[in-house]
Amino acid sequence: MTANDALAVAAIVLPLAVGVAIGIRSLREAALAAAPWTALPAFVAALDGGASSVHADALLFGTTIGVEDVVTRVFLVLTATVWLASAAYARTYMAWDPRRARYWVFASITASGNIGLVLAQDVASFYLFYSVMTFGAYGLVAHVSTAEARRAGAVYLKMALLGEMLLLAAFVILVGARIDLPLHEAPRAVADSPHRDLVVGLLLAGFGVKAGAIVLHVWLPVAHPAAPTPASAALSGAMIAAGVLGWLRFLPLGIVALPGAGRICLAAGFAAAFYGVAVGVTQRDPKTVLAYSSVSQMGFVTAALGVALASPSTAPLATAAILFYVLHHALAKAALFLGTGIAMTAPTGWPRRLALAGLLVSALDLAGAPLSSGALAKISLKHLAADRGAAFGMLLSAGAIGSTLLMVRVLSLAAARRGPVARRPLPWVPWLLLLALDVALLAAPPIDRERLELLVDPASVASAAWPVLAGIAIAFAGRRLVRGLAIPPGDLLVVFERVGAWLRARITGAVRAGVRAEDALRAWLARRVAVPRRRQTLLREASRLEHGLSGFAPTGVALLVLGIVLAWASR
Amino acid sequence: MTLDALLPLAVVLTSLLPGIAIFWLAERDTRLRTTLNLSAAIAKLALVVVIGRGVLAGEIFETRLPFVPGADLVLRADSLSLLFVSLSAVLWLVTTVYAVGYLEGSPHRSRFFGFFSISVASTMGVALAGNLLTFFVFYETLTLSTYPLVVHRGTPEAVRAGDLYLRYTLSGGVLLLTGTAILYAAAGSIEFTAGGVLGELAGRRGLLIAAFALLIAGLGVKAALIPLHTWLPVAMVAPAPVSALLHAVAVVKAGAFGITRVIYDVYGIRLADRLGVTSVLAVVAAATILYGSLKALAQDDLKRRLAYSTVSQVSFIVLGVTVVGKLLTIGGIAHLVHQGLMKITLFFCAGNLAEELGIHGVRELRGAGRRMPLTMIAFTLASLGMIGIPPLAGFVTKWYLGAGAVEVGSSWVIAVLIASSLLNAAYLLPIVRDAWFGEPSAPWPARKGRFEVGLWLLLPTIVTAAASVGVGLFAATKLSPLAMAALIAEREIHP
């Protein structure tokens, strides 16, 4: 049990312990004080880079957790940083919320689940922590006791359950008689599984719900904004990444060529990218726009995944690109959410100008402006496109334009919006730290050094610059056009909800009809079998017959008949 | 009669004798009655531990009493019976504590605890029965001893529920008796032996199928297979401890346990499969799973919704046991314990809510989480377990059932598992959501004592909730029900 192992265990157990401790009245104050710092062990474990592996035979079907490969480390960095920033931000932001304790319980539990699923090294414990995160997050989404939050919570729960069940089916079919499987063997198992296509489909859809794949994304623009700002940051930063982590862990990238699945991912990815932009631009609330921006960004990741699935040779490159892209997106998006939170409530004067400036920096970074870590992420994606022909590159650039459009939309909404000026001090520090970390990503990208030179060479700077400029230009041109359109957040969700309501009405109607039919049948049977009137006549008939039998004469006759029958029977 | 031979009999007597003694206690000496009850429960637990250690080491304890020409009364403690005995022994101790608290100051408590102990003794008899006739004897005494508990409240509605209960269970008993008599007439004494005893009768398909149908119909009444389940929701009119231990655990499990015995130790899974009866039963079980969940969706009363949930969940055991497959068997048998723990927690919570806040309807639970946090945490854990969310008990068994289904290639079982999980979520999660995130229409009545509800009621709820989490989380340990089920499957089902 090396120091790293202890750190890994602490990373999961500490937030969980604090979450539970808050429930106990006597420990509540101490636990609430400690709550914001529960993500520290994970942060330290992420930074120190040492490998660790802890195996607990007793837990579930034999749980193993630890940091063993680069994917785990990158996701650990991402998750720890986002949760730390969110918790630090929430320390002041939630200070006066009456339901503070409940928020911290659910935040700690969700953090523990999120960190747990990153560190999990076997299928059963991965699913365990994944579920803990999913159901914990409901508490964050439905935290604010308003009608929208309750609706958002309901939508989130339904989609989350759908995702859970898809994954349960996928894991059960995948694992089969082996009951449990180390994660590093999972891709090989998926490749060799007799039901490979079914399992891959279930995995894509199951994790797609969390990662906001097209059509499955409908809960995201409704749930993320409904949560309090720190929770939104965590949701869109760390939890979306969990979906991508699921794909990276289970899909047989580089093991077997799945052209069909690859094409679907590619198409879905770009569809999500452009659809996200088209709907996001029309939104009124900056947080909803950011949510749609996440859908769009994840579209790129899905596309990259599609490339890896289609041609196994590009897998290592694609994985590296996805890793860096997701890492960058998590930090940038979290910073943006926290930034908008501050910008909208910062008092006028220098604080507001500073907030807007910070917002501008992270917006540019996300849009992939030259010399920003966003650009670096875009470059790693472009490299992937090298052998896929010009179309892929063009699509990426178009995507960049789209991102810029969304960012401009966010900035304009933030600038125009006159939110209630916060009387309380604003949590500047965690936001600025996160922003710095995002920018610093350039200096020490955990993946590959040589990309850095590429960033500064003129060709890539130009290719990064023109989409951003074009985006800004289009934004100003189309300002008036956008004001007229008003697509409700969650777009397709409204359709789904109406269909869902109609379906539920049908199902409960059918069930109630079934119950009525069953009772009617039972009543009919009861009438048929024991009709009181018939029972009465039966009763009278039988007692009259009985009375007749008890007389002398009938008994004599019966006796005679019996004697004769007996004699005849044994002659 | 060595000492070992007396142990199974002692297990039955430790609840039968106190039960009879309690009848003669006057109403007012509660202290004596409670100590008698609790000491009997603890004594039984100790006995079960002693037997448990022996059985795990491979010994078989058997009490054989001369009964009828051609058949003895046999009580045998093998691994399968040990599982059910230990579940019942633990839950009897917990439910006795709960009942003492729940029935504080209500009339006829001596009568209640007398019949309560006798019905547990019958459950022990059912679990330990070594042959089909002994099983039938205790199966019927279970019916007789649970009837007074169903009608305990004495209201006309309770007596009507009792009538329905009797109509179903007595007819079930007659069917079971017919099946037993046919088999005894055809094959002499039917001792429960791994792999089944009806080998030489294989030729007479008609007789075997008829006997199987009669046996399963008789057992199906208590295992609440459709359409024989109607008595269970109606019997919810009984006091909470009765619904908790008996209708969620003892009585219902006696039916499922009986079906397991008949399929594995009378017919043998291979013969049953060759006869094609197991596939029919699997379909009925699957239909019950879905039907129970759908009906639960339509119930507004909390206890009736839990009752239909029991109807659905018990059929998991039947499904696991009837579809041929080692993992499925393990999943089915382990579910016998897991479902028992989760369901008893839910009924304890329902009892607490009814007793403390007078909540009976599902919609009255808004905001109950703030007023009774510990009860609602237990309810949430048990509900999530029923849905099959890791690391709780329900997940472990659903995982094994799924894995077993994949192993034998019957994918429709997975579809049933997923559908039932979604339906469970549909009728349990709204309750949990209202409890934690709803706003109560009127402020809750203040707490009477230091705790949210009497300690006698709160402790059992917490213990069973913790057990249903522990059983799931530590499923891989040697002493967990899952390990026991694996031992059973290996030692008894596929020797």
Place this chain on the structure above:
Amino acid sequence: MTGAIGWAILIPLGGALLAAAAGERASRWIAALAAAATTCAAIGVAASVARHGPSRHPAGGWLAPLGIELRADGLAATMLLTIAAVAGLVAAHALADRSRAAACARSCPLWLFTWAALDALVVSGDIFNLYVTLELATLAAVGLVADGEGPDAPRAALRYLLFALPGSLLYLLGVALIYGEHGALDPATLGAHVGASAPDTAAMALMTAGLCLKAALFPLHAWPVLAYTRASPVAGALLAGLVGKAAFLVLVRLWLEVYPATFTSAAGPVLGTLAAGAILWGSLHALWQPRLRAVIAYSSVAHTGYLFMWFALGTRDALAGALFVVMSHAAASASMFLATGAIARALGHDRVEGLTGLAHRLPIPFFALALAGTSAMAMPPSSGFVGKWLLVRAAFETGHRLWAAVMLIGGLLAAAYVFRLLRRAFLPRPAGEPIAITRSSGGHAALALALVAIALGLAPGLALDLLRGGSAP
């Protein structure tokens, strides 16, 4: 009359005569002593049979054919014990009841005399002697009924007598024909000679028909029901419990020892059909009788059906089953009658509605009724179940699926009419019903009898060994 058998008959006979002659207080003591002594004699006989097997005692040293031979085999021993248990406990109930010392003085000789007649019947080894003892038991029973409550007790007694007489005389005619044909009266020699000749067949038919009337097998069942509902609890217990079974025991002796298998196998189905009719008809009627005693009376009619089912099945296990039903129903119906007596005295009437909310005001009689009811509906762990199990299993073994089905349905109907009584006890007590709780509510004897019925069910091994141990040659 040597050995315990002699005493088993003489003591109750002598006791009856002395009790009749003695004054009120003395007769109670004599009756008590006689009852205790007879029970010991019965136990003595059973012990000797269990140890040495069957034994024969020519009465007065006279050998057949003139002398009457008493013999004690397994069947006789178990029946002696049953009679001792039931009659003894009923006697205890009657004697313990201080408030009716006068009535007891009248009834003590009667039930002692019945006891003597039954003991004699069970051990007698001579078919004519069977007629005499059967007739004595009937006359004593008529006396008991006449001594019962209500103004029309004498009418019920006379009906009972006038129905019973033709039965026994038919039996006597059969005896006469057989003696005319074979010149012997003891079953051992008769068994060898009786063949399928016309007089033998006629004799068998007459004797069986006569005994069916005396045993009140369906459709000849209605006449004792009126008597049971009029008799006092003690009389009812003895009549339904023991006297009703006497004719069946005689028929068992005849079919076992006198008539050859060819006869019985042919007449079996006829009796089987009547037995099935008795089970269903008795149970159905018991379901809707407004009065408790009538329910028990019809329950006895149904149980007679179970007894006669042996004739249709014929196997040894079936006989053990039928005799077990004799034992369990004797104890159960006697217990139910005594319990009903106690309830009727407290409520003033014995209508079924009176039972509502009774469980707590009269716990002991109600508990006796519940336990005896369990045995009546043949649910484990009662002895009724053992009897029914043996019969049902034998039915399946001999392929009589229909009879098995009837017995099983009969069990369900029995459960229906028993729970119709028990379910009322849990309902709340209506306000207006006064209950006179007297100290000696007399439920204890009923409870003891019910416990006998349950105990026999838990450890039937002893009785079955005794039955087999000295089984008929």
Place this chain on the structure above:
Amino acid sequence: MTPLLYASSGVAVFAIALYRIFTAGDVLRKIIAANLLGGGVFLILVAIARRPAAGIDPVPHALVLTGIVVSVSATACALALARRLEGTTLDDGDDGDDGSDDTEVAGRGP
């Protein structure tokens, strides 16, 4: 020839008595019929007593004696009960098999 005559007359008496005992309305007629029934059987018993080879067989006579004793006592009992009925016939008041209408059955007897 005579034993056959006695036996057949005995059977005839028995048959008539059996018919009358079930069909006679009045109590006394039934009791007389019962007596005749006994008489018939005893006549048959006496008839079969003649053994052509060994002369008269004493056993049937002993049986007849005992039979007569039993029959007389039964008749005496029946007459005593009949006297109490004073005119009401056997089937009077016999309206329901359970006689539910009659007065409350006060627990008089033990």
